[in-house]
Amino acid sequence: MVKAPPPPPAAPATCGTVADTPEEASSDDPKLIVIKPPILIPELAARLGLKPFHIMADLIKLGVFPAPNQPLEPDIAARICESHGFTFEREKRDKDKGFHKIEEVIVEPVAPVKEPEDLLKDRPPIVTIMGHVDHGKTSILDFFRKSKITSGEAGGITQHIGAYQVIHNHQEITFLDTPGHAIFSDMRARGADITDIVVLTVAANDGVMPQTLEAIKHAKNARKTIIVAINKCDLPSANVQRVKSQLAEHGLQTTDFGGDTEFSEVSAVTGQGMETLLELIALQAEVLELKANPKATTRAAVIEARVVPGRGTTATVIVESGTLKVGTPFICGPYAGKVRSLINDRGATIKSAHPGMPVEVIGFEELPNVGDHLTEMKTEREAKALANERQEQQRLIRLKPQHRTRMEDLFSMVRDVSGKAQLKLILKCDVQGSVEAIKKAVLAIESEKVECSFITAAAGPITESDVAYADSTGAIIVGFNVKVEAKAVKSAKAAVVEIKLYSVVYELIDQVREAMLGLLEPLSRETVIGHAEVRQIFKLTRGRAAGSFVTDGRIHRKAHARVIRGGVPVFDGRMSTLRRFQEEVEEVRTNFECGIRLGEFNEYLEGDIIECYKLDKIPQTL
Ligand code: GDP
Numbered sequence: 001m002v003k004a005p006p007p008p009p010a011a012p013a014t015c016g017t018v019a020d021t022p023e024e025a026s027s028d029d030p031k032l033i034v035i036k037p038p039i040l041i042p043e044l045a046a047r048l049g050l051k052p053f054h055i056m057a058d059l060i061k062l063g064v065f066p067a068p069n070q071p072l073e074p075d076i077a078a079r080i081c082e083s084h085g086f087t088f089e090r091e092k093r094d095k096d097k098g099f100h101k102i103e104e105v106i107v108e109p110v111a112p113v114k115e116p117e118d119l120l121k122d123r124p125p126i127v128t129i130m131g132h133v134d135h136g137k138t139s140i141l142d143f144f145r146k147s148k149i150t151s152g153e154a155g156g157i158t159q160h161i162g163a164y165q166v167i168h169n170h171q172e173i174t175f176l177d178t179p180g181h182a183i184f185s186d187m188r189a190r191g192a193d194i195t196d197i198v199v200l201t202v203a204a205n206d207g208v209m210p211q212t213l214e215a216i217k218h219a220k221n222a223r224k225t226i227i228v229a230i231n232k233c234d235l236p237s238a239n240v241q242r243v244k245s246q247l248a249e250h251g252l253q254t255t256d257f258g259g260d261t262e263f264s265e266v267s268a269v270t271g272q273g274m275e276t277l278l279e280l281i282a283l284q285a286e287v288l289e290l291k292a293n294p295k296a297t298t299r300a301a302v303i304e305a306r307v308v309p310g311r312g313t314t315a316t317v318i319v320e321s322g323t324l325k326v327g328t329p330f331i332c333g334p335y336a337g338k339v340r341s342l343i344n345d346r347g348a349t350i351k352s353a354h355p356g357m358p359v360e361v362i363g364f365e366e367l368p369n370v371g372d373h374l375t376e377m378k379t380e381r382e383a384k385a386l387a388n389e390r391q392e393q394q395r396l397i398r399l400k401p402q403h404r405t406r407m408e409d410l411f412s413m414v415r416d417v418s419g420k421a422q423l424k425l426i427l428k429c430d431v432q433g434s435v436e437a438i439k440k441a442v443l444a445i446e447s448e449k450v451e452c453s454f455i456t457a458a459a460g461p462i463t464e465s466d467v468a469y470a471d472s473t474g475a476i477i478v479g480f481n482v483k484v485e486a487k488a489v490k491s492a493k494a495a496v497v498e499i500k501l502y503s504v505v506y507e508l509i510d511q512v513r514e515a516m517l518g519l520l521e522p523l524s525r526e527t528v529i530g531h532a533e534v535r536q537i538f539k540l541t542r543g544r545a546a547g548s549f550v551t552d553g554r555i556h557r558k559a560h561a562r563v564i565r566g567g568v569p570v571f572d573g574r575m576s577t578l579r580r581f582q583e584e585v586e587e588v589r590t591n592f593e594c595g596i597r598l599g600e601f602n603e604y605l606e607g608d609i610i611e612c613y614k615l616d617k618i619p620q621t622l
Pocket of ligand 1: 266
C-alpha cells in the first residue's frame, strides 16, 4: 500500500511547468514528489513510502534493469511515480549554488510520452538478427542490403552506418547492422531498448547451439517478438524438422503446430525464402501496431558513434519520435550539440529523418555512448545549460563512494517478486565442456531459500557486453580459466560489477555456495535480558519518565524494550534514557530503581512491565 510521502522539502525551482523562484517551486501538494538528480532508488522509494524492492519490481515491469546505485532517468522516475498516483518533478539547482539556472524550457530526455492518437503515424519496425556464430546472421543482413537497396541514388553504394532500411511492399523495415545479442543487451542496459523484432537465425545443418539459447533468453527477457529464420536450407545436410523440434523444447513452437512463433526456411546464399522472411517481419510489424508522432519533440537513440577523419565526431541514431532536422540543437548524454548534417544509409545527405529511420548525425560536441538518447532542445543555450548540469551531476556521482552492497540489494530486490532470493550468474569458461560441468554442479546446490540461475553460460572471454548485461540484470560474472578483456575490466570497475575468476572447479562451486549463503537474510533472534516494573510516573518538561524497579535480569540503555500491559505489548522500541537518580547510566541490575524513557512513548501506567531485550542477527545456512 502506498503511504503519503512526506511533503517535499523547500526546493529550488523545478523544471518543467515551474516557477521561477525557489520558494514558488516548493509545493504543499502531497502528491507531488520533487527530487534533485541523481535520482537514486532508495530516495525515490522513501518518498513514495515504499521499499527499494518495490521500485525494482516497477522497473523490471518497465523493462529497465538498473544497477542498485545507478541513478534513474527522470522520465522513468516520473512513470513510477505516476503508477503510484504521484506526480514527479525534477528539482533543478539555482544560481546561488553555482550552477546554471535552467528555465522552464528543459525537455528531459524522456519520455516515451503518450502522444495524442490522431498524431500517431505508422513507423517501420526495428529488427535485430541474433543467433549462434556462423549460422548466417551477417549473410542475411548482406543479402537484404544487396538485394533490396537500390544503388543509383546519391552515393550509390550502401554505407555502413550501423543500420539500414529496406522497402518491402512500400513498407520500410529497419535492420540493425550489428547482429548478435551483444549490442542488443548493451543498448538495453543503457536504457535504449529500440528493437521491435528479433530474427533468430538457426543453421538448418547445425541446429540449436549455445548462442541460439542465449539469444532466445535475451529476446524473451526483453519480451521481443521472435521470428525464426532457419538458414542454410540449401545444404543437403539441412534438417529443418530437427531445428523445429529443438526450438519447441525451448518454448518456440511454430504456428504450424499450434504455437505462436513464425518460422521461415531460408538460404542467405540462394535467396530461397528471403522474401517470405521479409513478409513475416512486415506482418509482425503490423500486429505490433508500431507508431510514433513525427511532430513530437525529437528523440533518437545512438546505435553507433565514431570519429571520422574529415567529418569529426559522428553518431548514427535511430529516430524514436519526432523528426530530426538539420539545425536542431540537442542534448545527448552529458553533451550538447547541433545537427549540422544528416547522412542516410546510402550515403546521401538529407534534410530530415522520420521515426524508425537510421541516420548519421554530424554535429556532436563529444563522442556519445551507444544507447544514449539524443533529445531535441529549443535553443543551443538551453542545450548547453543542461549539458553543464549533467556534467556536474556526473562529477558528483563520480565523487560518491561507490560501495555496492550487492548481495543485500539483490536479496531485497528479488525476494518480493518471486518469494525466493535469487543469485544470478553469468558464467564464462574456456571450453563448452567446463560450462556444462560447472552449470550442472552449481544447479545441484539445493536450497529452499535461494535460487541460482544462469543469465548466460558460454565459452569465451569475459567481454564488455557481459559486464553490461551483468550490470543491467544484477548478475555476478564468474569466469573459469578465461581472460577478461581490457575494456571489460574498465567497465566492470565503472559499473561496480563483480567479476570472480577461478581455475579450480571446486573452489568456484564452494564460492558460489558461499555467495548463496550471503544472499540469505540473517535471522533475528531475540533474547530477553530483564524486566522492570513501572512504580511511579514522573512528569518532565517534555514528556514523561517511568520510575521503575528492576525485577529480574538487567535493563540496558542500548537495548530494545517493550511495554507490556495486562500481558499485551503496547509499545515496542528502543530505550532513550536510563537514569539512576539524576545520573545517566548504561545498565541497572535486579532490585535497583531507575528512571526509564522509551523513544517518544509517554503513556506509562503504574504496573506496566518494561521488558528489555536484545536482537542478534544469526546467519542462515542453506
Ligand atoms: P554469422 O557468424 O552468423 O554472421 O555467419 P555468417 O553470415 O558469417 O556465415 C557463416 C558462413 O556460413 C559463411 O561462410 C557463409 O557464407 C555461410 N552461409 C551463410 N548463410 C548460408 C546459407 O544460407 N547457405 C550456405 N550454404 N552457406 C551460408
